[in-house]
Amino acid sequence: MQIPKQISSPADPKEPSFLNLPAEIRNQIYELLFTREEPVLLHNAKAYHAIPPQRIPDSSWPVTVEAFDEAYENEICQGQIFVHDFQTVTPALLLCRQVYAEAAGYLYGNNTFMFSRPLYCHDSRGYDEEDAEYDDDSYFVTNYVAQWLQNLGSQLKFLKEVRIDAGALCPERCYRALGDVSILKLYNHFEEEDDMDRAGHLQRILIAISTQDVLDLKRYAFKGLLVDNIVLYSSLLYGGVTGPNLIRHFSALEQEAVKWVEFGSSRDYLGRLPTLLQSKILRLVTFSADQIVLDLDSRSIRGLNPIGFHLSRKLRDAVTFNSIPYDTSIVVRKSISTTTSDSKNFAVVASELVSPTGRNSGYSIFWGSFQEIFSSHPSIVIVLDFDIATATSLKEIRINIKEVVPILSHISSYSKAKAHFVLKCPWGNSIHHEEVTISVVELIQSLFLLLSDVRQQWPSEMAKAGGSQLPDIWLNGNGVLIFASYPASSHSSERRVEYAHGRLTPTEIRNRGYRMAMATYTTYNHGTSVGMLYKCWIQIRGLHYQDRDRNRV
Structure with missing residues (x-):
């Protein structure tokens, strides 16, 4: 905006006027008002939205937000690196055109302007669409400095020093990287x-x-x-x-x-698009079906279009299981033909299907977030189809889940995952059909009670290194835990701990888990080698029993 230099006159010539002061005195006043020794922070305040703490459904949320707001205010208003108090003097520029014309040179010429951001909370977590409302593109320093310089108009000539804080740019690995x-x-x-x-x-x-x-x-x-x-x-x-x-x-x-x-004749037109837009396009192509099925029998994935994975490594890295739309259901399916089975085959096949070490894997990029999806996706079901040749019932089915305990231990208490058990067997002259669905979180919290009982009865097992000290953990076809056991060896007989909490409701199981978490917690020296039993127990404890409810039981 062009501001013509004009000499203003007071509305009442008889009243004292600032403009009646000698020019030398006015200039000294301008210099005192508009000159700062430290760099002056500039950021797009209108577009700034600090990313608040992750919301948790409990009463500590207001306290957490209050602490965050206090830290935010201290960061912006009381920082020693930047000057933030120009808002108290800049209204003087609006007195009249003459004051603006005389003072602008001191404001823009006597200061170092630093384009940065007062609070920086981005990291390399997977992209979350819920965070998209924070920090639109106009807030990024390189965009705002261009806007600010353009808005200066004729005052641009007064600028002496402008610095751009390249450290405030999102790193390339950041999910909000520009x-x-x-x-x-x-x-x-x-x-x-x-x-x-x-x-x-x-x-x-x-x-x-x-x-x-x-x-x-x-x-x-x-x-x-x-x-x-x-x-x-x-x-x-x-x-x-x-x-x-x-x-x-x-x-x-x-x-x-x-x-x-x-560029050669084969140009990467998709690669020229912004990373966020590329990711959205690839997700629409990759996850076009309403359901994704990981079939562990045929060792295949259905409902997922892998064409985008062959375009470039950059595009492959842009899509993970975390990118699956919430309205797309995920089914992990395995068929079993015996009344007694273990989860070893389940875990091995799942690993071969999505693990980078699996030679036949076409979807190895998913492994890094495969476990996370169980905690974050609202519609995921593990289906075990029991097709038995003899008459039986789900109550008589026995499943050893020892091999999947490490996976279960990484699933948080917010998970919506379900386990669905289906039985089909002959019954007289007809076919008997039975189905049960359980919550994976409730199974994990029951598992925590059983592992706590194992720990109390055989505490020496907690300190053993490796995975051999995990006991066999059995549940029936209804998803109810039965017992944990160590098989007989040459120097000892079978050791067994019955599951003693089967009559409790889910709420009672959770409350008892809090008491066990507090009563049996032991701090191990970081230099001490601990085994899988302790790792799984402490992982479940941290994900399920570290909230404010522990203070009420």
Whole structure:
């Protein structure tokens, strides 16, 4: 905005006026008001939304939010790195045009402006659409600095020093990482000093493009090819120059000169899109079915289109089990033909299907989040189909779940996962059919009671290294735990602990779990090698019994 320099006059000439003071005194006042020794923090306050603590359904939520708000206020309003108190003096610029014209030079010319962010909470967790409402693109420092410089208009000439905090950019691994970094508005503005690696690399790129003009961009001004954007991709290693009739790419590799690069005839048009948009497109293609079935009998996955996985490694990494839409159900299915079975085959086949070490795996990228999906996805069912040749019932079925206990121990108390047991067997002249569905969380909390009983009866097993000290853990076809046992050996007979909590309701089981968690907790020296029994017990304790309810039982 152009502000003409005009001499104002008071509404009442008889009243004392600031403008009647000598110019030298007014200038001293401007300097005192608008000059700061420390860098002045600039961030897009209108677009800023601090990511609050993860919501938990208990009474500690208000206390947690209050602590977060206090820390946020301290971070923004009482920090020693940046100056935040300009809001108390900037209204003076609105007195009249003459004051603005006289003071603007002191404000913009006597200060170092630092574009950063007061609070930074992003990390490398899987992308969560619920977080998308926070930090829209206009908040990112590279976008806001361009907007701010453009809005200065004629006052741009007063600027002496502007710094961009490259450390406030999301790292490339961050789930909110910005796909492109626009640098067109920074074309003529660069800082000579740098004290961060990313800042130094960005500095070299800006100098090469704007000062040295290694890409010879100025020639486009005479060819009618207007440049409307210059972007750096989030790695800061490649970028592009675009316009109405112009699309070119350049490389900015470290230790190499900035130069144009040409793509071959097979261009990655999808790869040019922002990472977030690529991920959304790939998810729509990959998870187009209403149900995904992991069939452990045929060792295959149905309802999932793998075509996107063959395009590039970057696109494969953009899609995991965490990307599955919540309205898509997930079924893990296994058939069993005997009345007594163990979970070893179940665990081995599941691992071969989705583990990176499985030679026949076409979906190895899923393994990193396979266990997480049991805690986060609202519609996942494990189906065990018992097709038995003799008459029986689910109550008489026996399943040893020892091999899947390590997986179960990583499932949180918020999981909505279910286990569905289906029995089909002959019964006289007809076919007997029986079905039972149980909550996986309730099974885990019952398992915690049984493991606690094992620990109390044989405490020495907790300190054994390796996985051999996990007992066999049996439940029937109704999903009810029966006992845990160690088989007989050459020097000892079979040891067994019956499950003694079968008459309790789910609420009573949970309350008893809190008491056992507090009564039997032991701190082990980090240098002590502990085995799978202790690891599974302590993992369940941490995921299911660390909330505020422990103080009420």
